[in-house]
Amino acid sequence: MKEHDSLPLSDYIEYPESEMRQRSQQFCQDVTRRHTIRDFSSRPVPQDIIEDCIKAASTAPSGANHQPWHFSLISDPEVKSQIRVAAEQEERRFYDEKRAGEEWLDALAPLGTDASKPYLDEAPWLIAIFAERRGGVEIGMERKNYYVAESVGIATGILITALHNAGLVALTHTPKPMGFLNKICKRPDNDKAYILMVVGYPKEGATIPVHSTIKKPLEDIITYF
Secondary structure (H helix, E strand, C coil), X not given: CCCCCCCCCCCCCCCXXXXXXXXXXXXXXXXCCCCECXXXXXXXXXXXXXHHHHHHHCCCCCHHHXXXXXXXXXXXXXXXXXXXXXXXXXXXXXXXXXXCCHHHHHHHHHHCCCCCCCHHHHCCEEEEEEEECEECCXXXXXXXXXXXXXXXXXXXXXXXXXXXXXCCEEEEXXXXXXXXXXXXXXXXXXXXXXXXEEEECECCCCCCCXXXXXXXXXXXXXXXX
């Protein structure tokens, strides 16, 4: 192995096999309760809770450890309103003008989605996640970032799980194109808007589509060698 600076692995914890099995089963059961929702309460959520979840996301592995992500944390009602107006404009093109195509719209039909996105105003927090094409391990670096989509995708997954673990719900919203987020969030051209995450508590009487509860069984998603 090429010589490099290193530290001892001092914070790893090994569990007895019985505890490993119990922990894996408990985690699976808990994360199975995670649902994507579209009915958000306006009830406030303390900022430090969201910040801790983003800190957890920032521990994700990344190409060359460049950590090519940026999280714009939005609670200002005026900014949220700007985002909703811009997002719904794109969504009307997607749904009403059928830019998506019939096959895509048919796939979305069981979820009941349309161009109206009131939750962008109603939820207490929006997190605009940006993928940075250039950067490095320190602010101000202008190096090429590697495996950007993979890295940001992993971080986003950890963020979703951290929010669920904290007792919150989230929606991954992806209006296309999302260039308006760069302008509103004042991000450079090298950043690509990746996901607009809606975060908060579920509204009283919130529902989830039956279609979203259909999950492939283990035998359909795993192959043994």
